[in-house]
Amino acid sequence: xxxxxxxxxxxxxxxxxxxxxxxxxxxxGGGQMGAGIAQVAATTGHSVTLVxxxxxxxxxxxxxxxxxxxxxxxxxxxxxxxxxxEFIQKVLRNVxxxxxxxxxxxxxxxxxxxxxxxxxxxxxxxHQLDKVAPEHTIFASNTSSxxxxxxxxxxSRLDRxxxxxxxxxxxxxxLVEVVATSATSKETFDSLLNFSKVLGKTPVSCKDSPGFIxxxxxxxxxxxxxxxxxxGHGSKEDVDIAMKLGAGHPMGPFxxxxxxxxxxxxxxIDGWSAKDPSNPLFAPIEMLNKxxxxxxLGKKTGEGFYKYKRLIK
Ligand SMILES: C[C@H](O)CC(=O)SCCNC(=O)CCNC(=O)[C@H](O)C(C)(C)COP(=O)(O)OP(=O)(O)OC[C@H]1O[C@@H](n2cnc3c(N)ncnc32)[C@H](O)[C@@H]1OP(=O)(O)O
Ligand SMILES: NC(=O)c1ccc[n+]([C@@H]2O[C@H](COP(=O)([O-])OP(=O)(O)OC[C@H]3O[C@@H](n4cnc5c(N)ncnc54)[C@H](O)[C@@H]3O)[C@@H](O)[C@H]2O)c1
Numbered sequence: 001x002x003x004x005x006x007x008x009x010x011x012x013x014x015x016x017x018x019x020x021x022x023x024x025x026x027x028x029g030g031g032q033m034g035a036g037i038a039q040v041a042a043t044t045g046h047s048v049t050l051v052x053x054x055x056x057x058x059x060x061x062x063x064x065x066x067x068x069x070x071x072x073x074x075x076x077x078x079x080x081x082x083x084x085x086e087f088i089q090k091v092l093r094n095v096x097x098x099x100x101x102x103x104x105x106x107x108x109x110x111x112x113x114x115x116x117x118x119x120x121x122x123x124x125x126x127h128q129l130d131k132v133a134p135e136h137t138i139f140a141s142n143t144s145s146x147x148x149x150x151x152x153x154x155x156s157r158l159d160r161x162x163x164x165x166x167x168x169x170x171x172x173x174x175l176v177e178v179v180a181t182s183a184t185s186k187e188t189f190d191s192l193l194n195f196s197k198v199l200g201k202t203p204v205s206c207k208d209s210p211g212f213i214x215x216x217x218x219x220x221x222x223x224x225x226x227x228x229x230x231x232g233h234g235s236k237e238d239v240d241i242a243m244k245l246g247a248g249h250p251m252g253p254f255x256x257x258x259x260x261x262x263x264x265x266x267x268x269i270d271g272w273s274a275k276d277p278s279n280p281l282f283a284p285i286e287m288l289n290k291x292x293x294x295x296x297l298g299k300k301t302g303e304g305f306y307k308y309k310r311l312i313k
Contacts (some may be wrong), residue, residue, distance in 0.1 A: 003113065005066075010251070013177060014170060016056060017112060019111055019189070019191070020110075020136055020193060022046070022138070022195045023046060024109050024110075025046050025047070025049070025110055025111075025112060026048075026049045026051060026112070027041070027049070027050050027051065027113075028051045028052075028101055028111065028112070028113045028114065028115055029051070029052060029113060029114035029115035030051070030052035030057055030058050031115075031253060031300075032169075032261065033114040033142055033170060034114035034115075034142075035062075035065050036068070036170025036171060037142065037166055037170050038050045038095055039062070039065045039068055039171055040171055040201075041089050041094075042091045042094035042095045043072075043090070044200060045096075046201050049095075049097045049107070049108070050062075050097050051098050051100070051101045051104050052097075054099065055097075058098075059100070062097065062275050064091070065095065066088065066092065068086075068169070069088045069091055069092075070088065071089055072151070072171060073085075073088060074120070079194065083169050101129060102128065103132075105129045105132055105133040106133065108133065108137055109137060110138050110139075110195065111126075111133060111137060111138070111140070112142060113126065113139075113141045113142060113143075114142040114166075116267075117143060117144055117146065117267035117271075118262075118267070118276070119146050119150055119151065119163040119271075122141060122151045124154070125154050126139055126141075126151060126161075127269060128284070129155075130157060138161070138162070138192065139157060139162075140161070140163060140164040140192060141164070142267065143163065144165070144219075144264060144268050145210060145219070145267070145272065148161065148162060148163040148208045149181045149182070149183070149208050151222065151307070152181060158183035158184075159182070159184065159185040159188060160184075161188070161289055162172075162178065162188055162189060162192050163177065163178065163179025163181075163182065163191055163212070164177075164179070164195075164196070165177035165178075165208070165212055165214075166201075168202070168259065168260060174200075174202050175199055175204065175208045176196040176199070176201040176203065177202045177209070177212045177213060178196060178204070178205055178206065179204045179212055180206075180210075180304060181208045187203075193205070194238075210275070211268070211272070215268065219269065220281045221253065222253045222257050222265060223259075223265070223285050223288065224281075225239050225243075225252075225253035225254065225257075226254075226257070226285050227285060229254075229287070230287055236252075238256050239253060240252020249276070255305075257288075257298065257304065257306075258298035259298065260304055261296075261297050261298050262296065262305075263294050263297045266288055266289065266292045269284075269285070269288075270284075272308060291305070
């Protein structure tokens with residue numbers, strides 16, 4: 001009987017979070033991805049709190065959002081610059097910033113994390129927020145490669161935890177991978193799916209398997225391009241031109257790796273290699289490791305495989 005009552009309570013507690021309509025969103029991490037997601041969520045009328053570790057980083061993030069919105073309105077409001085400016089200000093009013101993730105989470109329907117690709121740091125953040133976020137709040141990670149199940153494991157809301165994987169640059173890329181673990185409730189999954197659609201994205205449903213769909217195919221391709229170049233079988237420039245003109249890709253693999261961030265690519269490959277060391281697809285890549293050790297992380301730091309005049313942020 002006690003078992004039955006416990007099951008009943010569980011049922012009631014999960015039905016209490018049924019059909020969460022996501023209006024207030026906290027995004028942890030105001031880097032390339034967090035700022036992009038904040039922009040899209042604010043544009044679609046959500047109230048967004050962007051959280052990072054310092055006010056300076058947050059200022060840069062908001063500046064980046066404003067710059068990206070200017071690119072959006074240039075076309076959308078080509079003949080009406082005043083309406084374009086009004087649109088930008090309206091979107092920016094939906095974004096507030098904070099260095100206090102706990103108080104932001106207290107007012108949120110969704111806490112979406114987009115910080116560095118490190119399991120322990122992600123687990124620690126969610127462990128803290130789990131204690132203060134309302135019962136109904138859904139937690140999600142934008143991780144590129146870490147198991148959602150592992151990230152969620154430090155919380156007590158396994159049924160209200162999923163993956164929401166966006167693509168860079170978020171305002172332009174239409175896809176969102178929505179990831180359910182074996183514990184994610186159908187209500188949570190549906191809420192995340194619906195949220196993605198409200199953002200104007202096309203969601204696909206993914207299992208909690210390494211790299212989900214896109215990165216499991218894309219990242220081995222990116223590092224294979226580096227290996228090909230290391231073997232002396234093609235210059236970076238020729239490989240990039242070949243894949244753009246021969247395979248119809250908008251960016252070549254070196255350009256795209258720089259765009260994503262070489263630190264992120266390295267975190268992904270190293271993480272997979274630790275779990276599956278005999279898989280040759282995940283073997284260390286000397287050139288990538290060297291660039292990351294030198295702090296040459298791609299477009300965001302001004303140099304990676306190539307040099308850049310203008311930084312991303
Ligand atoms: C690793 C992770 O876990 C997963 C990932 O994210 S993997 C990476 C996935 N992303 C990709 O594969 C990106 C591939 N690249 C592309 O699709 C394109 O090169 C691109 C959309 C980034 C840029 O397009 P491109 O034609 O090369 O350059 P550009 O002319 O500057 O931009 C095209 C349009 O996009 C707009 N745009 C580009 N970036 C933008 C941004 N951040 N914000 C707003 N608008 C932007 C431009 O304003 C331009 O608009 P217009 O056509 O109306 O003038
Ligand atoms: N770069 C991509 O193309 C891409 C695409 C999809 C997913 N992702 C994933 O999104 C996540 C973020 O990637 P990114 O490229 O935006 O990284 P980034 O380095 O541009 O930004 C990370 C941000 O997180 C902040 N941060 C770090 N620790 C924090 C903490 N404890 N609290 C609050 N903020 C903290 C940093 O200050 C930084 O501003 C990673 O998990 C990455 O794998 C990246």
